[in-house]
Amino acid sequence: MRNLNQDTITQAVIERFSHTPDPRLKEIMTSLVQHLHAFAREVRLTEEEWFQGIQFLTDTGHITDDKRQEFILLSDTLGLSMLTVAMNNDKPAGCTESTVFGPFFVESAPEYKNGDDVANGATGLPCQVRGTVKGLDGTPVPNARMNVWQADAEGNYDVQYADLAHAQARGVLHADDQGRFHFKTILAEAYPIPSDGPVGRMLKATANHPWRPAHLHFMIEAPGYQRLITHVFRNRDQYLDSDVVFGVRQSLVADWEQQPDGSYLLEYDFVLNPEK
Amino acid sequence: MRNLNQDTITQAVIERFSHTPDPRLKEIMTSLVQHLHAFAREVRLTEEEWFQGIQFLTDTGHITDDKRQEFILLSDTLGLSMLTVAMNNDKPAGCTESTVFGPFFVESAPEYKNGDDVANGATGLPCQVRGTVKGLDGTPVPNARMNVWQADAEGNYDVQYADLAHAQARGVLHADDQGRFHFKTILAEAYPIPSDGPVGRMLKATANHPWRPAHLHFMIEAPGYQRLITHVFRNRDQYLDSDVVFGVRQSLVADWEQQPDGSYLLEYDFVLNPEK
Numbered sequence: 261m262r263n264l265n266q267d268t269i270t271q272a273v274i275e276r277f278s279h280t281p282d283p284r285l286k287e288i289m290t291s292l293v294q295h296l297h298a299f300a301r302e303v304r305l306t307e308e309e310w311f312q313g314i315q316f317l318t319d320t321g322h323i324t325d326d327k328r329q330e331f332i333l334l335s336d337t338l339g340l341s342m343l344t345v346a347m348n349n350d351k352p353a354g355c356t357e358s359t360v361f362g363p364f365f366v367e368s369a370p371e372y373k374n375g376d377d378v379a380n381g382a383t384g385l386p387c388q389v390r391g392t393v394k395g396l397d398g399t400p401v402p403n404a405r406m407n408v409w410q411a412d413a414e415g416n417y418d419v420q421y422a423d424l425a426h427a428q429a430r431g432v433l434h435a436d437d438q439g440r441f442h443f444k445t446i447l448a449e450a451y452p453i454p455s456d457g458p459v460g461r462m463l464k465a466t467a468n469h470p471w472r473p474a475h476l477h478f479m480i481e482a483p484g485y486q487r488l489i490t491h492v493f494r495n496r497d498q499y500l501d502s503d504v505v506f507g508v509r510q511s512l513v514a515d516w517e518q519q520p521d522g523s524y525l526l527e528y529d530f531v532l533n534p535e536k
Numbered sequence: 537m538r539n540l541n542q543d544t545i546t547q548a549v550i551e552r553f554s555h556t557p558d559p560r561l562k563e564i565m566t567s568l569v570q571h572l573h574a575f576a577r578e579v580r581l582t583e584e585e586w587f588q589g590i591q592f593l594t595d596t597g598h599i600t601d602d603k604r605q606e607f608i609l610l611s612d613t614l615g616l617s618m619l620t621v622a623m624n625n626d627k628p629a630g631c632t633e634s635t636v637f638g639p640f641f642v643e644s645a646p647e648y649k650n651g652d653d654v655a656n657g658a659t660g661l662p663c664q665v666r667g668t669v670k671g672l673d674g675t676p677v678p679n680a681r682m683n684v685w686q687a688d689a690e691g692n693y694d695v696q697y698a699d700l701a702h703a704q705a706r707g708v709l710h711a712d713d714q715g716r717f718h719f720k721t722i723l724a725e726a727y728p729i730p731s732d733g734p735v736g737r738m739l740k741a742t743a744n745h746p747w748r749p750a751h752l753h754f755m756i757e758a759p760g761y762q763r764l765i766t767h768v769f770r771n772r773d774q775y776l777d778s779d780v781v782f783g784v785r786q787s788l789v790a791d792w793e794q795q796p797d798g799s800y801l802l803e804y805d806f807v808l809n810p811e812k
Contacts, residue, residue, distance in 0.1 A: 264618060266619055269622060272782060273615035276615075277744075279743040281743060287579055291575050291578045293615065295578070296571070299568055299572075300620060300623070302567045303564050305620050306624055314611065321593065321594065321596060322600075329594070331590045335586070338549065339546070339573065340573065343542060343545050343576055343577070344586045466556040466561065466562075501538060502537060508537070
């Protein structure tokens, strides 16, 4: 394996990975090498561009920590996240659709009871959220565990505040035995994804805005059903057709209705897909 | 741009990058998105595998610092570095071939004079290196600036020792006005690339060894000529046909001849390619 040139190296690298014991890893490495090389060959990547790529990935790694995940932002903005979600969540009609997970989920968020205020001091207009978790046939799913999280009125998630020690606008709830849930929070607003890092530079260089339409994140788990990771998007948001992470599905768009007292109300039911 | 599915998202993402002002960046982003999505679609990447990929890149970023470049190691071991070198260094026959840059080059290495010992305390068997820098017609190229660097007898470059404050087995030399250079150093030995990080885990999981055949790095610069980045490889090394970074070219393999006093001598001439 000497004197590899641009025409022979791809096959040599694939050969090198051909002894991988795990067949799935072998399949992934083989496909990755083929497509990575095909990209470099198609654009005739220069050595300087190769180094800029190395530097971009290095910067992406260095800005990533336990509270910021720039690689997920990169995957989101290149459409890879939504492609992966779409491929893996081909559900029967009637089920709530999935969308991207995003980089701001936190394990072990505080537990709340139905009726509690998950805002916990986050800035924003007062809002109530209520609905039912159901199966495909309309039967309520009892006691589903629901993670909810969202940005505040400034467009930041709690983890983006370096000196904030407690969770805000984030929590774990449980639907009751009739599948019903209700909680207080703040009104979801459109916000730009963090743009002070490599992904922000990429968006700027490609003349793209960094905005996401207003949304509220949900992760819903119940025994016998597939885990649902999704958002509810706010109707009439100006970014619904240009979401920087390609996540909008029409079935997830809902009205947040303003109430006589000025607060908002979102009513939304979720339909879970049975486990196979 | 709502309701994107696995069949429509790639075109939507490409559309998003279609307003990129710099035409070269637009070309690169378009090709990157196509090949990245094609990879994910071909293997039907699962959400768990997607997250493992995010975690792998995160780990690669976190182990990378100003002395360790795991992204270059990753590029090297996936054959991307050598592919890029091969595409960009298609030179006339007779020129010294290029090979991978590697992750261990350091800017501003100490300056030495011809005859000096660049080992500077590095462990290894004593060795002399000499030769001439020439043009394609055999005419000497005077006063070329030459960066040389190599691993020590333990298989480590100086930058891999956390508590070593000075350069070892690394330096900048200048050929004389007849193109001649000579310096002392240590014998090049085969060594494994760093295997305590994500790239090491990838090699292990794919049943690949981490070894590179013994080599001495050169970067040679002279006005009017293309910069040459290459190694000289040591003949009869057991890893010449399985270099973990795919860098071996037969024309770069040379004998390190053992001398009566036990030391080694490498004689090697470099032929530079004129600038276009």
